[in-house]
Amino acid sequence: MARIAIISGYKPFEVGIFKNDDPAVHYIKAALRNNLVSLLEEGLEWVIISGQLGTELWAAEVVFELQLEGYHELQLGVITPFLNQEESWKEANKEWYDSILAQADFIDSVSRKPYENPWQFRLKNQFFVEKSDVLLLFYDSEKEGSPKYLYETAKRHQEKHDYKIYTIDFYDLQVLVEEEHMKDQDM
Template sequence: MTKVAIISGYKPYEIGIFKNDDPAVPIIKMAIKNQLLSLLDEGLEWVIISGQLGTELWAAEVVFDLQLEGFHDLQLAVITPFLNQEDTWKEANKEWYESILAQADYIDSVSRKPYEKPWQFRLKNQFFVEKSDVLLLFYDSEKEGSPKYLYEEAKRKQEKSHYEIRFISFDDLQVLAEEEQMKASYE
């Protein structure tokens, strides 16, 4: 039974998205929602993110939408790798992040210090994989980026025990986008 899912993936700039009203964002969120609905059927109770811009904050918005749609037992935890990760972000991104934190069910940090070194990200990846049943990752190995490190950690756990890794790929997004275009052309 899947109770805890980690959701992560590309940061917006890694996939050429520079505004939250980019037409790709609703498609990415739809792909996340489809996966979450499947996981909810399997008993999903918690979604954990680290609060990174992009995939993770879009996933948080999807969780909030699902809560409004009646999935009241679904909860969101934002567990950052270190304190004050948003300090260097642009003001608009800080506001977006803070609006997510304001609605989250649980907030904490793996390392209770500000950023020091990359080990804090490794520790966060290990913690996330250890505390979850499934990783939902917006990632394509043909387009490497920051999700690679979490994926590698999840693969190590998968080799030792039953650990599920689910992907959202660019092909998945293309299929969803085409389905949405087909629907729109029939309306």
């Protein structure tokens, strides 16, 4: 039973998204939603993110939408790798992040210090896979980026534990786009 899911994936710039109203965001959120609904049917209770821009904050928005639609048992935790991760972000991104934190059910940091060095990200990845049952990752091995490190940590964990890894890749998104276009044509 998957009670705790980690959701992560690409940051917006890694996939060429520079505005939250980019049409691609709709499809990424739809893919996240489809996976989350399946996990909810298997007993999902918590979604944990580290609060990174992009996939993680879009996932938080999907969690809030699902809560409004009746999945009241679903909760969101934001566990950052270190304190004040948003310090150098643009003002609009800080506001987006703050709006997510304001609605989260749990907020904490793995390292209770500001950024020092990359080991804090490795520690966060290890903590996340050890404390969860499943990883849902927007990641395509054809296009490496920051999700690669969490994916590799999860794969190593999976070798010794019953741990599920679900990925959303660019092919999955293309299928979603085509399905929606076919629905639109049928109407």
